[in-house]
Amino acid sequence: MAKKSFKGRPLLPGNLEGKALVSKQAFNTSASYLENMFAGRTDSAPCTDSANKDLYKKDLSGAILCTTQTVGSTMGAGCIMGMNDLGVGLKAMLFSSHIDSIAAAGLYMDDIWNDRRIITVDLLGDEFLEAVKTGDPISIKEDGTVEVG
Amino acid sequence: MKRRDILKGAALAPFSAALLSSGSGAVQAGSVQAKEANMAQAQGAATGKAGAKDLPGYAENFLTTDMDGVGPDGKPTGQKATFSGASKADAKAGQAVQNQMALTQEEQDILNGKEGKEKARLMKILVAYGNAFGAEKLVDLGGAPHSNMYVGTDYMGSMIKMFDECAKAGLKAYAPYTVNPRPYDLYNVNNNPGDMELIYDGYKLQRDLDWVHVRLGAPDLNLRSCACYLDEVGNAPKPGTYVAWAESSAVNFGNSALGLRTNRNGAGMDLLSAILGKAPLFGLMTDEGRKAKWLVEIKTSKEPDWGAVGTGIGTKVVEDVPFITGIEKYFEGGKVTADNLHLLKAMGSATAASGAVGLYHVEGVTPDAKEKGRDLLVEGYQTYVIDDAEQERIIKTFPNLWPEKDGDPTAVFIGCPHNSYFEIIKYGRLITEALDKAGKEKAAIPIYMFCVNKVRDRVIEEEGELASKMKRAGVHVTNMCAVSYAGMKGFSERVRGITNSAKTRNYSTIRYFPDDILVKAIVTGKIPKGA
Numbered sequence: 049m050a051k052k053s054f055k056g057r058p059l060l061p062g063n064l065e066g067k068a069l070v071s072k073q074a075f076n077t078s079a080s081y082l083e084n085m086f087a088g089r090t091d092s093a094p095c096t097d098s099a100n101k102d103l104y105k106k107d108l109s110g111a112i113l114c115t116t117q118t119v120g121s122t123m124g125a126g127c128i129m130g131m132n133d134l135g136v137g138l139k140a141m142l143f144s145s146h147i148d149s150i151a152a153a154g155l156y157m158d159d160i161w162n163d164r165r166i167i168t169v170d171l172l173g174d175e176f177l178e179a180v181k182t183g184d185p186i187s188i189k190e191d192g193t194v195e196v197g
Numbered sequence: 198m199k200r201r202d203i204l205k206g207a208a209l210a211p212f213s214a215a216l217l218s219s220g221s222g223a224v225q226a227g228s229v230q231a232k233e234a235n236m237a238q239a240q241g242a243a244t245g246k247a248g249a250k251d252l253p254g255y256a257e258n259f260l261t262t263d264m265d266g267v268g269p270d271g272k273p274t275g276q277k278a279t280f281s282g283a284s285k286a287d288a289k290a291g292q293a294v295q296n297q298m299a300l301t302q303e304e305q306d307i308l309n310g311k312e313g314k315e316k317a318r319l320m321k322i323l324v325a326y327g328n329a330f331g332a333e334k335l336v337d338l339g340g341a342p343h344s345n346m347y348v349g350t351d352y353m354g355s356m357i358k359m360f361d362e363c364a365k366a367g368l369k370a371y372a373p374y375t376v377n378p379r380p381y382d383l384y385n386v387n388n389n390p391g392d393m394e395l396i397y398d399g400y401k402l403q404r405d406l407d408w409v410h411v412r413l414g415a416p417d418l419n420l421r422s423c424a425c426y427l428d429e430v431g432n433a434p435k436p437g438t439y440v441a442w443a444e445s446s447a448v449n450f451g452n453s454a455l456g457l458r459t460n461r462n463g464a465g466m467d468l469l470s471a472i473l474g475k476a477p478l479f480g481l482m483t484d485e486g487r488k489a490k491w492l493v494e495i496k497t498s499k500e501p502d503w504g505a506v507g508t509g510i511g512t513k514v515v516e517d518v519p520f521i522t523g524i525e526k527y528f529e530g531g532k533v534t535a536d537n538l539h540l541l542k543a544m545g546s547a548t549a550a551s552g553a554v555g556l557y558h559v560e561g562v563t564p565d566a567k568e569k570g571r572d573l574l575v576e577g578y579q580t581y582v583i584d585d586a587e588q589e590r591i592i593k594t595f596p597n598l599w600p601e602k603d604g605d606p607t608a609v610f611i612g613c614p615h616n617s618y619f620e621i622i623k624y625g626r627l628i629t630e631a632l633d634k635a636g637k638e639k640a641a642i643p644i645y646m647f648c649v650n651k652v653r654d655r656v657i658e659e660e661g662e663l664a665s666k667m668k669r670a671g672v673h674v675t676n677m678c679a680v681s682y683a684g685m686k687g688f689s690e691r692v693r694g695i696t697n698s699a700k701t702r703n704y705s706t707i708r709y710f711p712d713d714i715l716v717k718a719i720v721t722g723k724i725p726k727g728a
Contacts, residue, residue, distance in 0.1 A: 055290060055291075056290050057290040059325075059329055081352075084352075085350075085351070085352040086351075086352075117279070122345065122443070122445075122463040122464055123348065123352075123353060123463075123464050124463070125356065125463050125464060125465045125466075126352060126353040126355065126356040126464060126465065127352055129355035129356055129359075130351070130352035130353065130354060130355055130356075131352075132355070133354065133355045145285075146279055146285035146288045147279070147329060148279045148281075149279055149281035149330070149460075149461065149462070149463055149466070150463045152326055152329050152330075153326065153462075153463045153464075153465050153466045154465070156322045156325045156326050156329075157322055157356065157359065157465055157469075158355070160318050160321045160322045160325065161318050161322065161359050162355065162359075170290075171288055171289060171290035172290070173290075192290065
């Protein structure tokens, strides 16, 4: 497939290549990690948000998540940190919209306090989310450029 | 408008924090049965090795949430609320990336480690966060902080540890502060083995969290309340004071009725800002961010249903600021007092629950509106009218989520956000007088009234006889969080609750009724036909 390039805002920069995991709807952080939060699961992070048809049952551990933003509990910041604690956190979060305050709090706190970075780029635009599909090769550059394909 | 089950779920055990939801109410599964089905699916989602234990039943309520951006048709709605109170729907990458706050020498020194490595890291987080939201600078905070870090669950461990390290380093908040109510009450509400098992299993880090708060500056559990601005609690800074509060209803009231300047902070950022005594200046802390994009005209023929009106406003404006007219007459002399603040509390908390409203203006009443009037409206503002028909329409959107829809109510919940002294006396008199008239001493169903301990103590001291009658009538006064209780495992299956709180309604299966219906149900144990 032809490569498509998008330029976003690198909030937590980094270079990374991998495959995309896409959610067209906002990512409900707390609802997605029930097995990990409450059943002590540490080998993987199957998405438990049955309301999210794109992600349900898919392994979130180490994923490059492409979505609009996050929603859900204002304790979601704690959830982001908690998942990194368990070793099942995401590798990157790519937002088509402006980052929300809950994700921003968790991502920055864990990056700066615990030295655990989830590469984060926002403001990639609606076109980014329209173009990328789960499984697509994706390349993130530290200047906020994201190449799909 | 759909409801926020995430908050129920959060309430279930360690998730009461979830009730500080970021969005408006929208359940994907509109019924207990559907949620149970979802839960079965979630249980089955585990592949390969399972966790150390099965998924607890209370987790089911995290499966749905408000503003997940999916509409009733299952398609993304494209919502772009940031939940900070500052809409960034029009933000572009190129412009946003350039934002770098200007720091004072003092702030730079902290960043450089001159006040210790812990403060340096906190400052680094705050600066990064502020830059992300386009803040021009940091401002010094006044008044006192308010924190919504109140659930000591396992998954909050990393964040609790972070602030524990700050406390061990000798750091403190810039002022003694207030904290949300506790998620349980082992004496007055959860005094049974079933609840206790859930609580002790689910809130394993509660002690650690409480100890963090004690050392950072909130030692008195008797002041734990979401209504931190009540006289009895005393966290009501002067208008114009910059604070960095969390808890959606407190932010909403503080910005609007008190004229404070704060964004909607999530858990963690509240304490972080409190320790530094600074917050990034953006959104609702700025003149520009406090302008109203909506004119809301209340045109009901009688006193509005405050919870319904709030729900309608929140649903309509989402994260924008509304300028509300038509309700000035309910605030004598244009003043918000101990005897009428509950009206704004009810309305405002509903806007923050059904939407993500961090600030509203009331013409002739709230500080910003008194100062600037309709100059607060932006050019091209939209108008929303709530008349009798619209209010009725809003109320009709409230679904009956009881498992036995036609069953009789089994409990009453009054006070979310926490009751003021005025409300305790008001409902205490309504209930006991109605019982007297019916020739009864005891209510047909238990009544839970939520308030800070200081308000409870004042009621006992000043209205001892009424307090005794309320106790004999079956009123349980508790300082815990109402939604936390509603979210406990099995609650929605075993309790058919009724409430005066649109916020509680938004986050649970508890049904919302006006006062006269609540009182009738309290006396008879039944909801009048047609209600």
